[in-house]
Amino acid sequence: MSSIELEVLNSDDVVVRWQSVVSEVREEYLSETQHFPWIIGFSGGKDSTLVAHAVFEALLSVPPSARNREVHIVSNDTQVESPFVMLHLDEVTSKIRQAAEDLDLPITVARTHPDLDKTFWTLLIGKGYPSPNQSMRWCTDRLKIMPTSGYIKKHISNFGAAIVVLGVRRAESNKRQQTIDAHKNLRASRLNEHSEISGAYIYRPIVDMTTDEVWETLGTFHAPWGGSHGALFKLYRDAEGGECPVVLSKEEAPGCGTSNSRFGCWTCTVVEKDRSLQGYIDSGNHQYRPLVDFRDWLKSIRNDPERRQAVRRNGRLTFDLTGRHIPGPFTIQARKEILEKLLSTQTEFGSKLISDAELDLIHEIWAKDLQQETGAANGL
Template sequence: MTAIPIHVVDTFDDIREMLAAEYLDESQSYPWIVAFSGGKDSTLVAHLVFETLIDLPPSLRKRQLFFVSNDTLVESPLVVAHMRQTLEKILHAAAIYKLPVSGQVTTPDLKETFWTLLIGKGYPSPNRNMRWCTDRLKIQPTSKFILDKAAENGAAIIILGVRKDESATRKASIESHQNISNSNLTPHGSLPNAFVFRPIVDLSTDDVWEFLASNNPPWGGTHDSLIKLYREAAGGECPIVLSQDEAPGCGTNSSRFGCWTCTVVNKDKSLQGFVDVGKTEFQPLIEFRDWLVEIRNLPEYRQVERRNGTVTIKQGKHIPGPFTIEARQMILQRLLDVQTAYGSELISQEEVELIKQIWAQDLIQTYTRKNA
């Protein structure tokens, strides 16, 4: 079946037709992996994909679909709650319609969580020059899911809700990747046997909002909660990130829905927006995040040596090591105090236990080096 070129797509009916043609393409039957962050663009893609499946005769619904979301475990609380609730609705409706759809929320490994690395190993709070968080919290967990599905099926097709209209950087990134000849698919730059399909790439932001405001989701309910979320936070989302090329979309001033702990941005606009409309329970989280920024470079909180025991000098300037054990203990206690004030879990007991194990190992290694 001949693919409909994206450049001729002018209406949502065209996009549905293109999705159906791609789904029914007999030249490949690789599973679709719909990247679902819960934001406006990924919600629009999920809506259109779900509608396309419903409209197909049951006998033609042969290709498996996976909705995959990512939870860094330090997501903005309202945003991650919305994402998880919406995904649950999608999967529940898919079961009722008997669609070949399943889903999963990927999370970082316990040894790679934000708190394990920052409080356990003492990694300094991320900034633009040392953004260690994106790869470990976002890229690795979701990439593993995709690579597993590609290995099981020979390949996999990732459905992304990215648009050129998002930013100049996004437009340049999209245009730098060439589609396979006579196809809407693009090989993924860093995931072997994974292809990318961008069905809404040429839509404007107004197109997205007008559609979501005018059409109820096929899994039931309305998109009102999503619209309210954006209105209150005045925000854009930190989308599913699958490679370092896409990482600039996370932790920038144009991306406001992300981790509540994000110290890469100058100001957490989404949480502040929620506080400004009366959700004052998030104020302690904002204050904690701002405090992490303040203490990052204070010499009294940083080790002279790096974790491997070496001292780093660059261009005649000393580069401090991780947070000291004492600073890590201080950060953990303050986080636990914030957790009590907030009233919901911000760090798991498993993380706390692992963190204390790491501290003990670090103290033993430090003692051994000094007495060698």
């Protein structure tokens, strides 16, 4: 029986365990050793939802006069997220924002995005970056790490440091356990120094919970911002479970785009098969079929030599250690083909998949590339 099919009972064990987690979060929030802001990495999945739930409850247990530490619930929109995940994320963050305002809690709900010149479509269709794969996963850094890290660094600059509160758990995978164990807590503290962001510290309030315990807790307690977590259960059931985690460093990047991380970008060509979208289609949501078809086609053309330039964008020929030629970006003709296919998919899907600003920038990049190619052909 899978975790999301558990019949969750309001047992004493669940209640005691959860009270202990909330009590620890409250104690950490009230720590007198530092008052740096908390930044919760919120993907909308089960683990980050449980962490936000714990922090919300902890804040409600603190007298208003003692709520002096800012809390930021920050989600990242790569702009190619699975549409059904974004719908859920929008609904939950809207409820959290409204409840925080009504209850006068020091919570800011924020959403980060990649810069226009670093979006998936700008790089893939504009500059011709080949579709990401395991050996060339350029998307994670530009779409996920940089936007969220920028938000964290801004607050470090304002306050001297920031505490990043994450829903990572040892039970997620062997790789995650190794990463957690590699970073020892600061002396007499629950915090770890972030491996790449100076001035950032990591706090993991549910690090020792199992997956079943997470689901039991979510099923037992109502969401403190109103309602239940029922929509989250349904999301996992329909999409066959699993979400791409919040990624803040390159060492955490392997968790993005793997067989264990199924909620992510609908364009993800790193995975062999998009299990979440296919699961949603199998659950009766056939409107997502055009997205799967586009993604599969994009993956299939990646290594077509007819669609790739011989040289890289810097004009150099590249070879690996065996002497094998490594092709450059997609040709401009291939990029135009991809855009035409995307716009056709957008029409069939019935919702915007690429912004007007991205389209404008893509055409600017093409114009410059064509000018350079013409100049090179003429020996200029």
